[in-house]
Amino acid sequence: MKFYRKQPLEAEQFDGSQTSLFGYEVMPDSLLDALTGEPAYYSILIDDFEPEPDDFPDDNEVSFEIGDWIVNEADEIKVMADEEFKQQYAELPVIPKAVADYMKDYNNIINLSxxxxxxxxxxxxxxxxxxxxxxxxxxxxxxxxxxxxGYTVEEDK
Structure with a gap:
């Protein structure tokens, strides 16, 4: 599991092999990539309800392609391109335990002044x-x- 700056956040990068994301079934699009023969786009239905007559047919469908990030933030599913995701949700840095201890101890002392x-x-x-x-x-x-x-502490080797 990886942790990102904005919390709470669940995210998964779609690599084409997943059959479900966040419990939703991944459906390949009928449009095929000319070079690979694989589907060009995929989608998930985020609501299992019949749309109202005035709703757009795709209101409950999220489409994406290989390499996109599917983000579940505050119970909202959205799709982000890889670069956009990396800019917005950088992974928390991993630091040694001794540095984390220094940071905690020092921060507690300094917060008093x-x-x-x-x-x-x-x-x-x-x-x-x-x-x-x-x-x-x-x-x-x-x-x-x-x-x-924030940070995560390096695991002991």
């Missing part, structure tokens, strides 16, 4: 263990992103 917590965390790196200092020195952008957006 009126200083800029992130600045102080960088400024006081000399007080951190050598491993933590080295990791942050070589991954400062990841550290800042983790501080601002």
């Amino acid at each position: 009126f200083h800029s917590a992130l600045y102080e965390a960088f400024d006081d790196l000399f007080a951190a263990s050598q491993d933590v200092e080295h990791w942050i020195e070589h991954n400062s952008d990841v550290f800042a992103r983790a501080w601002l957006d």
Whole structure:
């Protein structure tokens, strides 16, 4: 399972092999790709009800193609192109446990004062263990992103 910046979010990238997404059956379109012979588009019916006469026939159908992301956010199904998804929903950074501990401890101390917590965390790196200092020195952008957006802790090897 992967975690993304905007929560709660469930998302799956369609690779053509899935037969269902979020419990909805994937249906191939009858239009075929000229090069591969595979369906060009796929769809899922998001509601199992008879549409009202004034509804458009596709109100309850979501269409997509291979490589698109199907996103279930707040019980709304939507489709996003790969680049759009990556821009909006970057994965949370993965950081070592020691760095996560430093961040938690330091953030708790700084929150008691009126200083800029992130600045102080960088400024006081000399007080951190050598491993933590080295990791942050070589991954400062990841550290800042983790501080601002959240993070997941690296699994033990």
